[in-house]
Amino acid sequence: MxxxxxxxxxxxxxxxxxxxxxxxxxxxxxxxxxxxxxxxxxxxxxxxxxxxxxxxxxxxxxxxxxxxxxxxxxxxxxxxxxxxxxxxxxxxxxxxxxxxxxxxxxxxxxxxxxxxxxxxxxxxATMETRPRLFAQADAYHGACALRLDHFQIVTPKVRESLDFYNGMGFRLSEYVTKDGSLEMVFLQRKGNPHDIVFANREGPRLHHCAYQVPETHHLMHVCDLFVCRDQEGQVEFGPARHFSPGLARFLYLRDPDGHRVELFPSHYHTIDIEEEPVRWEAPGFKAGGWIVPPDRWWNDTMAFAETGR
Amino acid sequence: MxxxxxxxxxxxxxxxxxxxxxxxxxxxxxxxxxxxxxxxxxxxxxxxxxxxxxxxxxxxxxxxxxxxxxxxxxxxxxxxxxxxxxxxxxxxxxxxxxxxxxxxxxxxxxxxxxxxxxxxxxxxATMETRPRLFAQADAYHGACALRLDHFQIVTPKVRESLDFYNGMGFRLSEYVTKDGSLEMVFLQRKGNPHDIVFANREGPRLHHCAYQVPETHHLMHVCDLFVCRDQEGQVEFGPARHFSPGLARFLYLRDPDGHRVELFPSHYHTIDIEEEPVRWEAPGFKAGGWIVPPDRWWNDTMAFAETGR
Amino acid sequence: MxxxxxxxxxxxxxxxxxxxxxxxxxxxxxxxxxxxxxxxxxxxxxxxxxxxxxxxxxxxxxxxxxxxxxxxxxxxxxxxxxxxxxxxxxxxxxxxxxxxxxxxxxxxxxxxxxxxxxxxxxxxATMETRPRLFAQADAYHGACALRLDHFQIVTPKVRESLDFYNGMGFRLSEYVTKDGSLEMVFLQRKGNPHDIVFANREGPRLHHCAYQVPETHHLMHVCDLFVCRDQEGQVEFGPARHFSPGLARFLYLRDPDGHRVELFPSHYHTIDIEEEPVRWEAPGFKAGGWIVPPDRWWNDTMAFAETGR
Amino acid sequence: MxxxxxxxxxxxxxxxxxxxxxxxxxxxxxxxxxxxxxxxxxxxxxxxxxxxxxxxxxxxxxxxxxxxxxxxxxxxxxxxxxxxxxxxxxxxxxxxxxxxxxxxxxxxxxxxxxxxxxxxxxxxATMETRPRLFAQADAYHGACALRLDHFQIVTPKVRESLDFYNGMGFRLSEYVTKDGSLEMVFLQRKGNPHDIVFANREGPRLHHCAYQVPETHHLMHVCDLFVCRDQEGQVEFGPARHFSPGLARFLYLRDPDGHRVELFPSHYHTIDIEEEPVRWEAPGFKAGGWIVPPDRWWNDTMAFAETGR
Structure with missing residues (x-):
């Protein structure tokens, strides 16, 4: 496909x-x-x-x-x-x-x-604004999360989602197929690999939201912080690199209620139309690079209040 | 203003x-x-x-x-x-x-x-494509320059340039004024601070092009490389941080012919319309953070072949 | 104890x-x-x-x-x-x-x-010498391993080893006990936590040797290199931090024959006599910080040719 | 010589x-x-x-x-x-x-x-002890200074100092000569390049003390902190690398009274006797790598209260 x-x-x-x-x-x-x-x-x-x-x-x-x-x-x-x-x-x-x-x-x-x-x-279209703290080194602490980047939704309606979001101007950057079915689509508006991702699971539920952090060492530092607070159970997966869609270094954390947050230090730009979406056929790629994703990273997701699923 | x-x-x-x-x-x-x-x-x-x-x-x-x-x-x-x-x-x-x-x-x-x-x-609108080497660690070397980010042009026609590029959909992210005149405009299309900058000098001439690198340590490593090759004279300014438009950590290098290249590891995103362009009044801000920009960084620029200026 | x-x-x-x-x-x-x-x-x-x-x-x-x-x-x-x-x-x-x-x-x-x-x-007492490449940035590549730091030997004779090495002037920096028995001793001469470690297992066999690398990002980069060469199976454990003796960030790799090498970016100094050796009681500490050490990291060791065990 | x-x-x-x-x-x-x-x-x-x-x-x-x-x-x-x-x-x-x-x-x-x-x-021979915070990520802040490493004294009695400290077991790691006179000696006991340095100037006065920090990015971060507090005048020299004795990446800061502190992220080990001390002939090496040391870094020193010089 x-x-x-x-x-x-x-x-x-x-x-x-x-x-x-x-x-x-x-x-x-x-x-x-x-x-x-x-x-x-x-x-x-x-x-x-x-x-x-x-x-x-x-x-x-x-x-x-x-x-x-x-x-x-x-x-x-x-x-x-x-x-x-x-x-x-x-x-x-x-x-x-x-x-x-x-x-x-x-x-x-x-x-x-x-x-x-x-x-x-x-x-x-608009929000109130607040000062950017980008260069305010005094405000840097913890993982120094910089900005929200994207969401991942799980739903059985991956193909419908692709078509609908394409129609709203979203462009497909990467996707995953498996035995002829479409498993994941990575859709973007802002010129990097994804604003929203749809993955094939029972849904709609939220898999994670993702924040960009400045550099790789921030991923390691925040893990140290979790251990120092005896909260290492909330470090779910990483730091490692996805040799899978996005190709980013990553760290997945679980908040006190189980909401999952990805931190990552880098992404590529994708703006031009001649770039073909990248296809990955599952299984066979290395979602965790040198580590195997834990089952709970694949399976745990958070319900939407409205739908209750 | x-x-x-x-x-x-x-x-x-x-x-x-x-x-x-x-x-x-x-x-x-x-x-x-x-x-x-x-x-x-x-x-x-x-x-x-x-x-x-x-x-x-x-x-x-x-x-x-x-x-x-x-x-x-x-x-x-x-x-x-x-x-x-x-x-x-x-x-x-x-x-x-x-x-x-x-x-x-x-x-x-x-x-x-x-x-x-x-x-x-x-x-x-299009170019041939080549494989992205983003995750090909074997290909990483030197400063690991990732992608072209922006240009800076010097010209006395800063205001005309602002108006003309505004009319082509460019948005102003930051600008510098001095005693009521417009000294620099930072204009962008891709959602970070700049694709093209115009600064008030005799021109048109090129001040620099800029490439993004992955992380801060790449700036220090490439300086070491220049010294090891007895080319430290080509390290012009930095590594430091601009406490001036863009707010990026930076390093300015001069190629063997004097073409200037900026390397920087990070930028903020600017996409929403409610964000006011940031005004800086010169002098009085810290273009080099903790170091003073050398005169040649201010003054040396490269002619365009066509205009010969 | x-x-x-x-x-x-x-x-x-x-x-x-x-x-x-x-x-x-x-x-x-x-x-x-x-x-x-x-x-x-x-x-x-x-x-x-x-x-x-x-x-x-x-x-x-x-x-x-x-x-x-x-x-x-x-x-x-x-x-x-x-x-x-x-x-x-x-x-x-x-x-x-x-x-x-x-x-x-x-x-x-x-x-x-x-x-x-x-x-x-x-x-x-002596070897031939070769140029230090410490500041030769051109020579940096891969994980940029700097210098050999220590060995870990497994042997049932932990206490005898402690006494014997103490008698040779080695000082104990940290140790692990378990139900009243001595499980591991970290012994040093050069003023950081260990030159040689003895751990309680059938032996004598070698668990690993360790090389220092410059910084945390080198641990992540070398993992990327292993994946790019389809050798991610040789990345055994990490990058993470030992919240256990040494407290270092670490990465354990296996060479093509199964020899284990630790890479770590930092160690503390321990030179003064008033510092008490640090005791850890097993189980209950976090050898991998936020990740659980894999069984093969605990169990695989390499025989000495001479003893053949 | x-x-x-x-x-x-x-x-x-x-x-x-x-x-x-x-x-x-x-x-x-x-x-x-x-x-x-x-x-x-x-x-x-x-x-x-x-x-x-x-x-x-x-x-x-x-x-x-x-x-x-x-x-x-x-x-x-x-x-x-x-x-x-x-x-x-x-x-x-x-x-x-x-x-x-x-x-x-x-x-x-x-x-x-x-x-x-x-x-x-x-x-x-001893001090009271306090908990090491080496792995206490919560305690990390600012430049994360880890440990005192060395002092530099200026004195016209460089040769006498070398002989006297040699006699106390200090070993010479590197030295600087100039037209046949001995300008600087780097003396060590703990196995890295220096515990104490003597440089040829009117003295005795203190040039600086030095603390090790974890990684290169800490040097850049603390510079940002100084600028954010409008104290960039206290950032004297760096971050850069000494292509001169020690070969370390460095940052020199001045405290509110003018006491100078060096921060550096790395040093080599020097323990074996077959290593010849490294000789540098001044001028002609690159003390600041790609930047020229400012005059005040060469010339400003702090008096000892006792001698008042």
Whole structure:
């Protein structure tokens, strides 16, 4: 199977993976994980919510943690302008998906909707901004997480997801096939390998979100931090390199509620249309490079609150 | 002076800084500099030309070195599709600039034209591709240069350049003012701080092109390499960090003919429209962080062959 | 059990772990492993032997590989002067161990003997010297192994070994106990945690030798190299950190014949007598930090040719 | 001039550079410099004194800062045992230097004396111990300074110092000559290039003390920290590599009172007697590798309080 690489030019412009909204059982335990260990900073907080951003991010939040039964609420994506948002709403409505305009703190006008996999989505064109801490060495700590990069969703509807996201202008960078079926698709808007990935499992559920960190040594340092706090059980897989889609060095961590976060120090750029999507046939490649991925990395995923699966 | 941040939506889609075409006096000396020391690889060569790419690049070349009197021939930029190329040609023609379709080896259909500063430009939508060596650790050597990132042009026409590139969809990320005049503009298409920079000096001339390297230690290692070869005179400035536009850690090197190349390990992303361009007022910021930029870094630039200035 | 920390002042001065003499089945396969991947350099070679040193070493060799049935021949240690060598010979003879003066290429006068565990030992005061490549960035490649640091021997005679090596001026830095028995002793002469380690297993056999590398990223890079050559099966354990004796970040590799080599980027200094040896009670500490050591790391060891066990 | 390399075996055993006692004008400013920026930790403090140690050190202090007129009080060295201390006292007394036994908090019995250059010295065999923080990733911050490594003294009595320290068992690792005169000697006890260095200038005065840091990136990070605090003026020289004695990557910083501290990530080992000391003829080598040392690095030194020069 060699997938085509259509260049769609939809009327609207989705720009990037933006933020994740999740529910966690204990905000202080989550703050310790995401801020002290991963290195995110608090943009705002109230008694039930933490709004977090990476050291490089000017946007108000890339991770929203709400106190509640552990689950994922929504995947957030950005469009470029308010006009894009209206055109996108029409597109989803025309495709038969429910749409709703909602008020979300610290964000501009926000659209709620759902994709073919059933993933609860949230789109906005703007957020409040906060100072980038990119060069503020005093703010660096823990893994020094810089910015949200991508999400991975598991769903049996991989092919439908590919087609639907292609139609919204997402381009396929890499994919995995297995005995003629499509197992994984890596889709991007911002010019690196992925903003959103769909993998073939019962779903929709979230496999992980990923933050970029500055350098390889930050992956090792944060592992040391977990061990020093007797939390090494939360270090799930890595540091190693994927000799599989993305080819990034990686580290997968589990937060106190089991939400999985990938940290990685590097990605390649993919912008030009003449680049063919890279096909991988499973099994036979080395997802963990020199280490074998643990079963729980393959199998554990987090339900969306809305769908409960 | 606070510059506006218009969101232009031109009919065509310029995607990124693509490649540089330069003339060098000795291809073997240049090969040693760019390949052995910086870490680029040769995609093709003949008796008068080297086509080089970074370890991460799938495009055939990001640097073309031709034997000749040292000078820069052209700045290369990419558009997304062949249709974009036609629309762009019409745009330049309508603006009163000469345009020409040319055949360039290893590139798709190519447009030659000029911008208001007089910079010789070259646009194409496609190139031949070569294997990405991103994860090919065996191919890593020298500074392990990954991919071309941006150019800096000096010209007295900074404001005209800003307006013209804004009109082509470039967005301003950062800028420098001095006593009410506009000194530097950092313009981008690919979502990081810059694809092309214009700085106020007699021109048009090229200040530098920049390649991304993986990590900070690669900057230090390549300096060691230069010293070991008694070429430390080619290490011009750094390693240090710009506490100035871009905020990147950097190293500036001079090739055997004096062409300047910046290596840097990191950049921030800038994609959203609510981010205001960052203004810097000169003097008063720390262009070299903890070190003072040498005069030659400020003053030496390379002529374009076409204009001879 | 709290072990005492006697300060012995023997008449002779053993200074450090010096070199390892091993037999390998295929010199070219071993050269690729030790030179291309680990980064050692060849000081000399003939049809049946490779003499290798680390990038930092001025001594002629820290690893001697001889073509033959895979096994370890000898552990090499250094004394400071020729006089020390004579005094040491008398010491071993008085203790009832066989001693022999042998001629070894590229070494000064050399003493062969055996310790209570049955480890075949080799002592010399001098070697030929070669240029240190410590600052020769051009010579850096692979994991950039710098210098031999220590050996680990398995033997049921841990306590006897401790007493015997204490008597030769070795100091105990750390040790492991288990239900009242002594499981491991880390003994040093050169002021860092270990020159030689004895661990409780059937023996004498060699568990590993260890080379220091410059920095953490070298551990990750060499793993990438193994994967790129489809040799990831030789990456046995790590990169991670021992939260166990030594506390070093580590990577354990297996050469083509199964000889195990540890690479590590850092160690602490331990020189003063008021520092108590550190006791670890097994099980209950984290030998692999955030990863569990694989069984083969615990169990596989290499026989000495002489004893054949 | 080729210097001989005598192997002296004095009756006593000096083991290493131990600690520095300095006077600073503002303890809080010094705490910010040494603890927040360099990464040392406070072992003890009172209203007039800070006792600091590196993250790796088990000894109570390697730097003692006393409130007072900025100056250096003493260079601290270690001997192995109390018996060594008595033998050393006799040695200094026999050589005609004043000796005194003093009580120093947190140290064992302490000897005060002076060397031929007039350097105020302090020797002890033991100190109180504190937990090593080597693997306590939570304690890592700033440059993560690990341990004191060496001192550099300026004095016109370079040759006398070499002879005197040789007689105490110090070995010469590297030296600098200039037109037949001896300019610098690098002397060591602990097996790396230097515990104490003497350089030819008016003296005795202290040029710098040096701390080891884990890796190259720590040098760059601490420079960023200085700039972020508008203290970049305290970054004097580096990061770069000495292509001069020691061959280490380095960074020289000035504390708030002008005391100079070198940070470096690596050193080679030098233990064997067959290694000839390395001779460098000045000028003509590259003390800063690819950068030229600033005049103040050559010329500024700190007086000893006792001698007041």
């Amino acid at each position: 060699q997938l085509p690489t259509p260049v769609y030019k939809p009327a609207f412009n989705i720009t990037r993976a933006s933020h994740l909204v999740s529910r966690v059982s204990d905000l202080e335990a989550s703050r310790a994980f995401y801020c002290e260990l991963l290195g995110l900073v608090v943009s705002d907080e109230d008694s039930s919510t933490l709004w977090l951003r990476g050291l490089e991010e000017a946007c108000h939040h890339s991770l929203v943690l709400k106190k509640g039964e552990p689950a994922v609420e929504r995947i957030g994506l950005r469009v470029l302008t308010e006009e894009d948002l209206d055109l996108l709403e029409a597109h989803f409505r025309a495709a038969g998906f429910p749409t709703a305009w909602v008020e979300i703190p610290h964000q501009g006008r926000t659209l709620h909707t759902t994709d073919p996999a059933g993933t609860p989505l949230e789109f906005c | 606070q510059l506006p941040t218009p969101v232009y939506k031109p009919a065509f889609n310029i995607t990124r800084a693509s490649h540089l075409v330069s003339r060098v006096s000795d291809l073997e000396a240049s090969r040693a500099f760019y390949c052995e020391l910086l870490g680029l690889v040769v995609s093709d060569e003949d008796s008068s030309t080297l086509w080089l790419r970074g370890l991460e690049e799938a495009c055939h070349h990001s640097l073309v070195l031709k034997k000749g009197e040292p000078a820069v021939e052209r700045i290369g930029l990419r558009v997304l599709t062949e249709e974009d190329l036609d629309l762009l040609e019409a745009h330049f023609r309508a603006a009163g600039f000469p345009t020409a379709w040319v055949e360039i080896p290893h590139q798709g259909r190519t447009l030659h034209t000029t911008d208001p500063a007089g910079t010789p430009l070259e646009f194409c | 709290q072990l005492p920390t006697p300060v012995y002042k023997p008449a002779f001065n053993i200074t450090r772990a010096s070199h390892l003499v091993s037999r390998v089945s295929d010199l070219e396969a071993s050269r690729a492993f030790y030179c291309e991947l680990l980064g050692l350099v060849v000081s000399d070679e003939d049809s049946s032997t490779l003499w290798l040193r680390g990038l930092e070493e001025a001594c002629h060799h820290s690893l001697v590989l001889k073509k033959g049935e895979p096994a370890v021949e000898r552990i090499g240690l250094r004394v400071l002067t020729e006089e020390d060598l004579d005094l040491l010979e008398a010491h071993f003879r008085a203790a009832g161990f066989p001693t022999a003066w042998v001629e070894i290429p590229h070494q000064g006068r050399t003493l062969h003997t055996t310790d209570p565990a049955g480890t075949p030992l080799e002592f010399c | 080729q210097l001989p390399t005598p192997v002296y075996k004095p009756a006593f055993n000096i083991t290493r550079a131990s600690h520095l006692v300095s006077r600073v004008s503002d303890l809080e400013a010094s705490r910010a410099f040494y603890c927040e920026l360099l990464g040392l930790v406070v072992s003890d403090e009172d209203s007039s004194t800070l006792w600091l140690r590196g993250l790796e050190e088990a000894c109570h202090h390697s730097l003692v800062l006393k409130k007072g007129e900025p100056a250096v009080e003493r260079i601290g060295l270690r001997v192995l045992t109390e018996e060594d201390l008595d033998l050393l006292e006799a040695h200094f007394r026999a050589a005609g230097f004043p000796t005194a036994w003093v009580e120093i908090p947190h140290q064992g019995r302490t000897l005060h004396t002076t060397d031929p250059a007039g350097t105020p010295l302090e020797f002890c």
